[in-house]
Every structure is written in C-alpha cells, then in structure tokens.
Amino acid sequence: MSDLKRTSLYDLHVELGAKMVPFAGYSMPVQYKAGVMKEHLHCRAQAGLFDVSHMGQVILRDGELPDVALALETLVPQGLVELKSGRQRYAFFTNDQGGILDDLMVANRGDHLFLVVNAACKEADIAHLRANLTHCHIEEITDRALLALQGPAAEAALAKIAPGVVTMKFMDVQTLYSDYGELWISRSGYTGEDGFEISVEAAQAEGFARALLADDTVAPIGLGARDSLRLEAGLCLYGNDIDTTTTPVEGALTWGIQKARKADGAREGGFPGADRILAELADGPTRLRVGLRPEGRAPMREGTLLYAAAEGGAPIGAVTSGAFGPSIEGPMSMGYVPVDMSAEGTTIYGEVRGKRLPATITAMPFRTATYKR
Amino acid sequence: MMKFTEEHEWLLPEGDTVTVGITAYAAEQLGDVVFVELPEPGTEVTKDEEIVVIESVKAASDIMAPIDGEIVEINEALVENPALVGEDPQGEAWFFKMKPADMSELDGFMDEAAYKDFID
Structure with missing residues (x-):
C-alpha cells in the first residue's frame, strides 16, 4: 500500500476523519464521518466538496486552435471545431473496433484545449495522444489539484472566493483569479447537480478547500456518495458502464456525437472505429x-x-x-x-x-x- | 447477559428464547443499511446457515444463524425501516428471536468485555 499516491488534500482528508481506500493508484477518501447516505443527501440539499485530483489534467496545443481541435477529432467522434472558446464538451476516445478507451471532458480555453481524463486511464490516454497527435504539444498538468463543488449552494459558496462564477452557465469554462491563485473553473460535474470543477495550484489546494469548507453549506463528500450521486444522474462510470467492449451507440451516448461527425456531416467519420459506430447509428445497435x-x-x-x-x-x-x-x-x-x-x-x-x-x-x-x- | 460472537452478532437470552442482532461495531463497518431480508418465523436453522441478508450503501452481507434452533419472531420494523440498524443496533434493531436447540451453546460466546478486546 505504501506505493499509493496521495493528492495534495491527503492530510486534510485524514484530519476530517475520512476512511481512505486505494482507488486508481491513489489513497482516496471513500467516506467521511457522516457516511455515504448523509453525504449524498447533503450534496443534493446544500453543497458537497469532492477531491478529484487523481484525475488527469492535460493541455493540448498545436499552433492555432482549429488545428488542435482538428487533431483531437482524429481520436474522438465529437465535433470540436465548433466548440467555442470558454466552452466544454463531453467526449470519448474510441478504438478501431468502435469501443471506448476512456471518456473525458474537453474545454476550449482560448489558445489551447484542456482535457480532464479518468485517473485509471490517464497514463494510457496520454500515451495514446502522444502516439497519434505527433504535431501537438501535449502537457500533463501535475502541479494542480482538481476539486469539485456540487449542489444547490455551490454557486454561492464559490462566489465568495471567485465572484465571477455567478455568470457562468452549464459547461462554461473560465479562468478566475482568487486569493488561492489562478482557478481554472468549469460549471460541470458528476452528480446531476449544478456545480463546478476547479483546477487549483497544488500548493494552494488545501487553503482553497478549507475556505470552501468554512462555509456552513459545504461538506466533504467521499467516493461512496460520488458513485450514488452519479448513478442517480444516469452518468456512466468508465470501466463499469462503458469500456473497450462497448460502443458509444450501445452505451446510449449518441447524444454526445455531434452532427458534423455523423453521416453526411461536414467532417463525417475520421475517428477510430467510425465504420462500426456510423453503421450502428444508421442501423441501430x-x-x-x-x-x-x-x-x-x-x-x-x-x-x-x-x-x-x-x-x-x-x-x-x-x-x-x-x-x-x-x-x-x-x-x-x-x-x-x-x-x-x-x-x-x-x-x-x-x-x-x-x-x-x-x-x-x-x-x-x-x-x-x-x-x- | 448479552453475549457476542466473532461474526459480530449479539445474543440476548430471555427465558427460552434468544434475541439476535448485529453489534454497534458491525453496524458502523457496514455503513447505512438500505435493505434487510429476514427468515420466515417457524424456520428451523442450523449454526452458520446464512439466514439474513443486509444490503448497505456499500455492499451486501449475510448474517448467519449463531446456533441451531427455530426462528420464532422477526423484527418487521427493520424491513420497513432498515436505517434502524445504524440508529440503534444493539436495541431496537434486533433481527430475530430464536428458540435454541440447546441453550447451553450460548456459554461459549464472548461477554461484552471479551468482545471489546476482540474488536480492538
């Protein structure tokens, strides 16, 4: 167990009474003192703070933005050329058989794309990007933590630190400056609640988390409640609900494939497994x-x-x-x-x-x- | 006097029946209980037979019959409100009452002090 990695919030989790478990190579909080049920309900009623720093954060650059979007489109069935600056989109890497290698978030941050990928897949994802997007500059961000603040009180709690979040809408991304340095914020999450995911410098993460937890509405939430929250929201867990043996069509994720990449679209196909995926779109899985x-x-x-x-x-x-x-x-x-x-x-x-x-x-x-x- | 098993059950003899539940320690380990399935009253059970199913938010687990005997009563309130297990595991959240084939089998189980040492 000694080779388990720790996030920058490890000491805080222990201090808060978390039960730590191995998860995707990290020691992560499965629950705190309140327990899974209370944590779940608290997140729905007020706001929950999640440490998701085990997930991979990757910056992708290739000169001007349309080029990097076009480059990444060779690995995913999403339309990324249309993804506007300041917006984020759900995506998935496919393999030649049309299976799903990982699901991810892709954000257009003006002059680059910012990807958030699953912890268990991140090494493979980065290798996949490096092997296929040889023109792109691919940078894994290892000096930033990732936190999620989810629930009806999330906006008010985060606005105390970064007032600019109030104008953001679902799937908007923005960089805001705060007492805890530069925050890379998206209005998104994995609970079905309104909320945010916030990338913060690792050295500032604990202070930032403590400031959020100082708000009466905010409680820490472990992986246990994260799973029941995402399942109620109908969201897939990679490795369980989708994997290399399931296509996006079988996985009921066709809503995540934009028109431009489908049959008769502006950039039809051109992603791994396109033959099978386009055939399933036409004929049904x-x-x-x-x-x-x-x-x-x-x-x-x-x-x-x-x-x-x-x-x-x-x-x-x-x-x-x-x-x-x-x-x-x-x-x-x-x-x-x-x-x-x-x-x-x-x-x-x-x-x-x-x-x-x-x-x-x-x-x-x-x-x-x-x-x- | 309440007795305790290594499977984290408590047994409370009263006359010729024994009330059985799970310990506060076991309830804490299980986490929030969301489903309980109890045996039918009148069922003859044998020691170590899986007779109760508990589902918590984390996982499913079984409770075994601690001794041979007959189930005489079950706690319907627990089926209606499984959360009782977390609220009052060694009181209101009893699982079943049984009539042991041999009451002296209870003598082999731990008392409270011994159980406390066992879980520490």
Whole structure:
C-alpha cells in the first residue's frame, strides 16, 4: 500500500476523519464521518466538496486552435471545431473496433484545449495522444489539484472566493483569479447537480478547500456518495458502464456525437472505429445501456445477470452499476439488454442471491438534473 | 447477559428464547443499511446457515444463524425501516428471536468485555 499516491488534500482528508481506500493508484477518501447516505443527501440539499485530483489534467496545443481541435477529432467522434472558446464538451476516445478507451471532458480555453481524463486511464490516454497527435504539444498538468463543488449552494459558496462564477452557465469554462491563485473553473460535474470543477495550484489546494469548507453549506463528500450521486444522474462510470467492449451507440451516448461527425456531416467519420459506430447509428445497435428500477428495496449490483422471464432462458444481459439511491429512496441499476427488450416500462428480471427479482426499464436520469443552463 | 460472537452478532437470552442482532461495531463497518431480508418465523436453522441478508450503501452481507434452533419472531420494523440498524443496533434493531436447540451453546460466546478486546 505504501506505493499509493496521495493528492495534495491527503492530510486534510485524514484530519476530517475520512476512511481512505486505494482507488486508481491513489489513497482516496471513500467516506467521511457522516457516511455515504448523509453525504449524498447533503450534496443534493446544500453543497458537497469532492477531491478529484487523481484525475488527469492535460493541455493540448498545436499552433492555432482549429488545428488542435482538428487533431483531437482524429481520436474522438465529437465535433470540436465548433466548440467555442470558454466552452466544454463531453467526449470519448474510441478504438478501431468502435469501443471506448476512456471518456473525458474537453474545454476550449482560448489558445489551447484542456482535457480532464479518468485517473485509471490517464497514463494510457496520454500515451495514446502522444502516439497519434505527433504535431501537438501535449502537457500533463501535475502541479494542480482538481476539486469539485456540487449542489444547490455551490454557486454561492464559490462566489465568495471567485465572484465571477455567478455568470457562468452549464459547461462554461473560465479562468478566475482568487486569493488561492489562478482557478481554472468549469460549471460541470458528476452528480446531476449544478456545480463546478476547479483546477487549483497544488500548493494552494488545501487553503482553497478549507475556505470552501468554512462555509456552513459545504461538506466533504467521499467516493461512496460520488458513485450514488452519479448513478442517480444516469452518468456512466468508465470501466463499469462503458469500456473497450462497448460502443458509444450501445452505451446510449449518441447524444454526445455531434452532427458534423455523423453521416453526411461536414467532417463525417475520421475517428477510430467510425465504420462500426456510423453503421450502428444508421442501423441501430444489438444491445443498449438502459436504466433499471428493481422492485422493492434490494439493490441489483454490478454483475447481476438479467433475464427476460421469471423462470428459464439464458441471461439477456447484465448490470454494470447498481446501488441504492438515497434521493430516489430506492434501488437503481444500469445495464445492457438487447435492443428489442430495451423499451421503457419493460419488466425484466435480475438474479439476486439465486432469486429472479423483477425490475422495470426506466429512463435515465433516475433523478432530474438541476444544471444551470 | 448479552453475549457476542466473532461474526459480530449479539445474543440476548430471555427465558427460552434468544434475541439476535448485529453489534454497534458491525453496524458502523457496514455503513447505512438500505435493505434487510429476514427468515420466515417457524424456520428451523442450523449454526452458520446464512439466514439474513443486509444490503448497505456499500455492499451486501449475510448474517448467519449463531446456533441451531427455530426462528420464532422477526423484527418487521427493520424491513420497513432498515436505517434502524445504524440508529440503534444493539436495541431496537434486533433481527430475530430464536428458540435454541440447546441453550447451553450460548456459554461459549464472548461477554461484552471479551468482545471489546476482540474488536480492538
């Protein structure tokens, strides 16, 4: 365990009574004293502070901006040329089979693109960028922490430090100056709540976090509640709900592929796996990621096999994420099922402890998002 | 007198029945409990048989029958409100009452002081 990396907030987590666990090579807080349920509900009611410094922060430059956007478009099915300065977009690296190598955020910060990638994938992502975008200058930012402040009170709490955030809208990005140095802020997150992700100099991160936590509305939130919050919001966890074996179409992420990259678009295809992904866009996939609401209170967790009927037959799919949703006060899951069984309202069965229990296919998010559009 | 098992269950003998629950330590480790499934009253159970399912926000776990016997009563309030496990684990959040085949089996379990040493 001694080779686990620590974020710049490690000492603060310990001081706050966090239970630290290994996660993607880092020692990270899974929960604080309040516990997963209270942390989840606090974030929805007021504001939650998350340390997401384990995630990768990468700057991509290639002369003028359209060039770097075009370069990155060779690795993702997103339209990045259209991404305006001061805006951010959800994206995913695809492989030649149309599977997903990682999902990420891409921000246009004026003269460069700023990428935030998953902790477990960051080394592979950076190697992938370096191998393919040989003209680009690719810089991994290792001297900055990344914090998320999420929930209805997030704006007011952050505005005390950086008043400029009040004019930002969902998926806006901005650089603001504060007592804690330069803050790279996006109005986004992973909870379904309004909120912000803030890149701050590592040396300033603890002071910044303490200043936020000094606000009565702000409580620290661990990875446990982060997972139940994102699942209620219907957001994918890379490695569970999407991976190299799932295409974006199967993963119900076609909303994240802009028109310019689809058939008859201005820059149709031209990304890894385009043949398969464009064919699935045209003809439909064979399976689809759906939301599930199990009856009763028992969660259907990751790996739960799904069946068409209460008895007999082979599995039709499996749950990829499942938990109890504190805000929806019931269990919720995501999983893959054949397209012809994916209609909302369809009852299927998950095998839990040897018993097949009914679950209804449900639109996601399970809880309506409260983004500031 | 309350007895404790190495599986973090508590047993409270009253007449010819024993009330069973999980310890405050176990409840703390589990985290917020969101689902409890209890056996049917009248079920004959054998020691180490998995008879209760608990789902917390973190994971599913089983509770085993601490001794041989018959389930005589279950705590329906726990099924309705699983959060009780976190609120009052060694009181209101009892799981079931059983009639042991052999009451003397309880003698082998820890008392409170021994259990405290066990978890420290």
